[in-house]
Amino acid sequence: MTDQSLRGVLIGCGFFSDNHMNAWTRQDGVTITAVCDLDEVKAEATAQRFGVKTIYTNAQDMLATEAPDFVDVATTVGSHRALVELASGHAKTIICQKPFAETIADGEAMIAACGASGSTLIVHENFRWQRAFTVMKAMIENGDLGSLHFAQFSFRHDYDNYVNQPYLAEIERFTIMDVGLHLFDLARHFLGEVDTLSCTTQRLNPIVRGEDAFTAMLVHTSGATSICDCSFYSKVAPDPFPQTLARIEGDQGTLMLGQDYRLTLHTGSGAREIDAAPAVPSWGGAPWQGVQDSVMRFQNHAADVARGQADPAPSGADNLKTLALALAAYDAAETRSSITMADWQETTS
Ligand SMILES: NC(=O)c1ccc[n+]([C@@H]2O[C@H](COP(=O)([O-])OP(=O)(O)OC[C@H]3O[C@@H](n4cnc5c(N)ncnc54)[C@H](O)[C@@H]3O)[C@@H](O)[C@H]2O)c1
Structure with missing residues (x-):
């Protein structure tokens, strides 16, 4: 070559x-x-x-x-x-x-x-490559939020994914291993490594075998906290699928990513809208443009x-840490406990 x-x-x-x-x-x-x-x-x-x-x-x-x-x-x-x-x-x-x-x-x-x-x-791992998250990352690296102490990454919808991906209804471990990995990658990408993790899971839609909703709370080694939540059974109109909504707070300001990729920077002196909408690829179209654009970027x-x-x-080695969070989240949900990641070990059956 x-x-x-x-x-x-x-x-x-x-x-x-x-x-x-x-x-x-x-x-x-x-x-x-x-x-x-x-x-x-x-x-x-x-x-x-x-x-x-x-x-x-x-x-x-x-x-x-x-x-x-x-x-x-x-x-x-x-x-x-x-x-x-x-x-x-x-x-x-x-x-x-x-x-x-x-x-x-x-x-x-x-x-x-x-x-x-x-x-x-x-x-x-294309979520961190979504345009809005690349814009947010650049702003944070520029110091716009100051020192970070909180984030939330939320993926909630009622889109019928089971038509395109029928296996999602059949797998025993569903939303944490599907969308949770993306959200945990975002949490690590923005707030760094995780010290402790707790999680609850729900099975809401009777057609699915595994959990179709979860709420996880992560405490990062920096002391910052993040919430990653996901539901494939949330009635919202218009349905935000497949957008991830987010909020990241620091001591100088807060970034809020809302529906239709509306990104707002809030500071002590007011709020400012930032362009974070992905382009619609020539081959693509709504509601998929955010995903399609991120695949091209990735x-x-x-x-x-x-x-x-x-x-x-991310590299394989980096993503292994995200996988550990997902697997530990199942253990946390099952044992109803907070897991210290440094002590966590995969259970082998
Ligand atoms: N990053 C994202 O945003 C995103 C979105 C959707 C799906 N995915 C992931 O993409 C992957 C594929 O999902 P999908 O919905 O396209 O699945 P799919 O079942 O529609 O397609 C998988 C294909 O792989 C083929 N295949 C399986 N084993 C093979 C082998 N050994 N050799 C050759 N072909 C083989 C199957 O025949 C099938 O056609 C999954 O891991 C899924 O989690 C990622």
């Missing part, structure tokens, strides 16, 4: 992969040479939609033949460990969708495999990482 152009492959041609492919195929200097799915019909449909020349139904065959610069794993979590371990032997950069692993043991094995082969593991970053021009954000 001398001209900084990248050759990538995609594994998993399901619901969310359309966002990956829409973003990759519009990125300068990136070519997706092949796609793979166990289901040939899905692989063929994706290849046709995005003008990809070659399809595979076996990831091993694809990686051995294509010798890509990067591998984009867009399958559901059950296959992540095997695919990342396989990919680490064939490409320098591995991108894995969240949740990147179901257990700490799996996550550690994936990080070790990439480390042993000298490849870089990036987790497709994948631009992933390409920079593959070119050696940026460090992964």
Whole structure:
């Protein structure tokens, strides 16, 4: 690779992969040479939609033949460990969708495999790449809020996700492992590492197997507190889905992110609106533009990482700490206790 152009492959041609492919195929200097799915019909449909020349139904065959610069794993979590371990032997950069692993043991094995082969593991954690959160981060780094002491990240809606992602209704561990990971990543991104965590879960919609709502309280090592809350059974009109609403407070001011990406900075001298709305991609549309725009931003970053021009954000090792919060949140909810993260250990069954 001398001209900084990248050759990538995609594994998993399901619901969310359309966002990956829409973003990759519009990125300068990136070519997706092949796609793979166990289901040939899905692989063929994706290849046709995005003008990809070659399809595979076996990831091993694809990686051995294509010798890509990067591998984009867009399958559901059950296959992540095997695919990342396989990919680490064939490409320098591995991108894995969240949740990147179901257990700490799996996550550690994936990080070790990439480390042993000298490849870089990036987790497709796109919420911190949403435009509003990049604007808020820049303002906080600029000192606009002063020293932070509180944050809330809230994802509450009644959108029928089960049409596009039927597996969400079937999994035993649902909202903490699905949206909770995003919210905990935001909490760590803005307020740093977590000292203690408590959490409650609720099962509200009778059609789901796992919890479809949770409320977690995190105390960060800085002393700041954050609340991460999520519900897939909240009646609000208009429905904010798929927006995350947020509030971050410091000793100099408060940033509030409301519906329709309305961002306001409150200080002692009044309130000021800030433009934080994502652009609607040419290939996208409401209500998905915030997600679509964040996938493009994340994948631009992933390409920079593959070119050696940026460090992964987040890396597998970083995201392992977010995974630990999610797994500990289930333990906290089950034992109705506050968990000290330094003492927490994964329970193996
Ligand atoms: N970051 C986000 O905002 C966001 C949003 C939605 C979904 N996701 C994540 O994206 C991932 C995929 O979700 P989805 O809804 O697209 O799932 P999906 O079930 O629609 O698609 C997954 C595809 O992977 C294929 N697959 C599974 N194992 C494979 C293997 N070993 N080799 C090749 N193909 C294989 C399946 O056949 C399926 O077509 C999940 O981890 C989900 O949590 C992330």
